Amino acid sequence: MPTDIEERTRAEALLAGERRLLEMVASGSPLPVVLDALCSLVESSSHGCHCSVLLVDPVNMRLQHGAAPSLPPSLCEAIHGRSVVPYWGPCAMAVHQKTQVIVSDVADDPRWEPYEWRGLTLGLGLRSCWTTPIFSLAGTVLGTFALYQQEPGSPTPLQQGLIGQFTHIASIAIERWQSEAALKTADEALGKLRSELAHVARVATLGALTASIAHEVNQPLAGIITNAGTCLRMLADEPPDLEGARETARRTIRDGNRAAAVIGRLRALFTNRETAAEPVDLNEATREVIALSWSEIQRGRVLVRTNLAADLPHVTGDRIQLQQVVLNLLLNALEAMAGVDDRIRQLAVRTEREGDDRVRLTVQDSGAGFDPRDLDRLFETFYTTKSGGMGIGLSISRSIIERHQGRLWAELNDGPGATFFLSIPRRVRGMR
Amino acid sequence: MTTPIVFVVDDDVSVRESLEPLIRWAGWKPETFSSAREFLARPAPDVPSCLVLDVDLPDLSGLDLQERIAADRTDMPILFITGYGDIPMTVRAMKAGAVEFLTKPFADGVLLDAIRLAIEQSRAALAEKAEVNELRGRYATLTRREREVMAGVVAGRLNKQIAAELGTSEITVKAHRGRVMRKMKAASLADLVRSAARLDTFV
Numbered sequence: 195m196p197t198d199i200e201e202r203t204r205a206e207a208l209l210a211g212e213r214r215l216l217e218m219v220a221s222g223s224p225l226p227v228v229l230d231a232l233c234s235l236v237e238s239s240s241h242g243c244h245c246s247v248l249l250v251d252p253v254n255m256r257l258q259h260g261a262a263p264s265l266p267p268s269l270c271e272a273i274h275g276r277s278v279v280p281y282w283g284p285c286a287m288a289v290h291q292k293t294q295v296i297v298s299d300v301a302d303d304p305r306w307e308p309y310e311w312r313g314l315t316l317g318l319g320l321r322s323c324w325t326t327p328i329f330s331l332a333g334t335v336l337g338t339f340a341l342y343q344q345e346p347g348s349p350t351p352l353q354q355g356l357i358g359q360f361t362h363i364a365s366i367a368i369e370r371w372q373s374e375a376a377l378k379t380a381d382e383a384l385g386k387l388r389s390e391l392a393h394v395a396r397v398a399t400l401g402a403l404t405a406s407i408a409h410e411v412n413q414p415l416a417g418i419i420t421n422a423g424t425c426l427r428m429l430a431d432e433p434p435d436l437e438g439a440r441e442t443a444r445r446t447i448r449d450g451n452r453a454a455a456v457i458g459r460l461r462a463l464f465t466n467r468e469t470a471a472e473p474v475d476l477n478e479a480t481r482e483v484i485a486l487s488w489s490e491i492q493r494g495r496v497l498v499r500t501n502l503a504a505d506l507p508h509v510t511g512d513r514i515q516l517q518q519v520v521l522n523l524l525l526n527a528l529e530a531m532a533g534v535d536d537r538i539r540q541l542a543v544r545t546e547r548e549g550d551d552r553v554r555l556t557v558q559d560s561g562a563g564f565d566p567r568d569l570d571r572l573f574e575t576f577y578t579t580k581s582g583g584m585g586i587g588l589s590i591s592r593s594i595i596e597r598h599q600g601r602l603w604a605e606l607n608d609g610p611g612a613t614f615f616l617s618i619p620r621r622v623r624g625m626r
Numbered sequence: 627m628t629t630p631i632v633f634v635v636d637d638d639v640s641v642r643e644s645l646e647p648l649i650r651w652a653g654w655k656p657e658t659f660s661s662a663r664e665f666l667a668r669p670a671p672d673v674p675s676c677l678v679l680d681v682d683l684p685d686l687s688g689l690d691l692q693e694r695i696a697a698d699r700t701d702m703p704i705l706f707i708t709g710y711g712d713i714p715m716t717v718r719a720m721k722a723g724a725v726e727f728l729t730k731p732f733a734d735g736v737l738l739d740a741i742r743l744a745i746e747q748s749r750a751a752l753a754e755k756a757e758v759n760e761l762r763g764r765y766a767t768l769t770r771r772e773r774e775v776m777a778g779v780v781a782g783r784l785n786k787q788i789a790a791e792l793g794t795s796e797i798t799v800k801a802h803r804g805r806v807m808r809k810m811k812a813a814s815l816a817d818l819v820r821s822a823a824r825l826d827t828f829v
């Protein structure tokens with residue numbers, strides 16, 4: 195019979211142990227570690243007990259190994275992966291029937307005669323097993339908490355009390371781990387969706403630029419075909435003009451390279467890739483975007499003025515993504531001016547330093563402007579004023595800029611049209 | 627030399643560079659420009675010519691340029707080339723009198739045929755202009771009286787009627803008539819009428 199002092203010491207040790215377990219759960223320790231510690235704690239306060247925690251896979255209704263620090267691997271391996279029904283052992287029955295199952299003597303209990311569990315358990319020198327379902331807050335079975343003894347017997351009230359406490363802690367640990375896993379999956383899914391949405395936005399932009407792209411590629415193609423035609427004529431002359439033919443061949447190669455460069459630039463801009471972080475010359479990036487959209491600009495009869503600061507410092511970021519944003523702003527500006535006939539269509543693009551450590555880019559148009567009440571909605575996903583628009587350009591642009599720890603906003607001009615502002619820090623800490 | 631000139635106005639270097647040797651090979655003289663303004667600064671030639679013009683130019687669109695020069699460059703037909711090619715553009719260009727409208731990339735043979743046609747049109751237009759100038763010159767040598775008589779003759783009036791209108795004798799009118807025929811180098815009355823009609827058009 196334990197003395198009062200031993201009793202109290204034991205109780206305090208138990209309490210301290212429980213607190214440690216809960217701290218482990220709170221600090222996000224991995225589930226196997228927590229369950230292992232839980233079993234060890236139980237075993238240390240109840241001699242001769244061997245503790246095991248099993249988890250239940252709710253989708254397939256199969257048992258999974260949780261922790262069993264003092265049980266031999268043979269038993270654990272035999273249980274892991276087994277389906278709940280038919281009952282292979284008392285744990286499965288406990289899960290299925292949602293009640294505690296007491297096997298006070300493995301040798302005598304007729305329920306387990308047909309099953310391998312009986313032989314395994316007896317072979318390991320274990321004579322009794324008390325298994326209790328671990329419930330979630332909602333009442334579903336998360337797993338089982340089992341105590342094996344080397345002697346036959348049933349749990350004392352004290353032991354039932356322990357069982358109650360520890361299944362409760364196990365329940366907290368398992369639920370917490372499940373919700374974290376769900377959160378991580380959701381986060382990954384969100385990341386993937388964002389990336390796909392950005393890709394769709396790029397492809398939609400690509401559609402809008404199709405005419406420009408075809409036009410840009412048609413120019414060197416025209417050169418190639420004309421040169422080749424001239425070459426054949428020169429070779430068919432009497433006598434053949436070999437030097438002339440050679441020159442046309444040289445020009446053909448030059449034109450072919452030009453076409454390849456156009457395609458290369460486009461591919462770089464529209465491929466789906468991870469976010470990079472590198473020094474970016476925003477002026478150069480902007481010039482490239484303007485060059486890419488030149489045909490659209492010509493078609494739109496738009497006068498472009500650029501004012502790119504000579505002393506603009508480099509910024510850290512993803513060059514392609516930043517170009518995406520500039521392209522989006524530019525195309526929006528062209529769209530805004532498409533219906534304007536009573537004044538000059540003017541697009542002003544400007545870069546400048548902003549304070550010591552930031553860089554600002556502005557795109558100003560002389561178009562239709564927007565309703566000041568829509569100022570916040572502009573950047574919402576799926577908000578669009580274009581009849582064929584999808585409304586994802588600006589929201590994607592804003593999230594790109596936010597990932598660069600910058601800001602993207604718009605203002606109406608004093609005169610006609612609107613101005614979009616982009617401000618990013620030179621150095622970005624921990625880009626995601 | 628009277629080698630016809632083919633003007634090329636296109637802001638794309640591949641197109642300009644490739645058309646030059648082709649045009650030269652065909653026996654014409656190429657002159658290339660990268661903008662409408664550059665081209666407008668070049669004075670009109672007095673040999674047959676035509677213009678290969680890109681629709682999308684940075685400063686002035688090809689169609690606008692066509693409109694601008696339509697009145698005073700009637701002896702320089704226009705062929706349009708474009709990297710886009712939408713129907714409304716084509717219709718507008720052809721209605722405004724373009725010889726051809728090709729989309730890039732085009733077959734060189736098609737372009738050369740169109741240029742050939744344009745050069746022929748230009749040659750004919752220049753010849754017509756020269757003849758009219760010749761007629762003008764002759765008309766300028768007529769006295770006032772002779773012009774009045776000529777006007778009456780080509781209107782189909784008899785000498786007697788002309789004499790009455792002008793308040794002079796039939797014999798005088800006959801004499802003026804003779805001088806008009808000589809100075810205008812008209813072989814017959816019909817000839818004179820034709821010459822008068824051509825002068826009228828270009829007045």
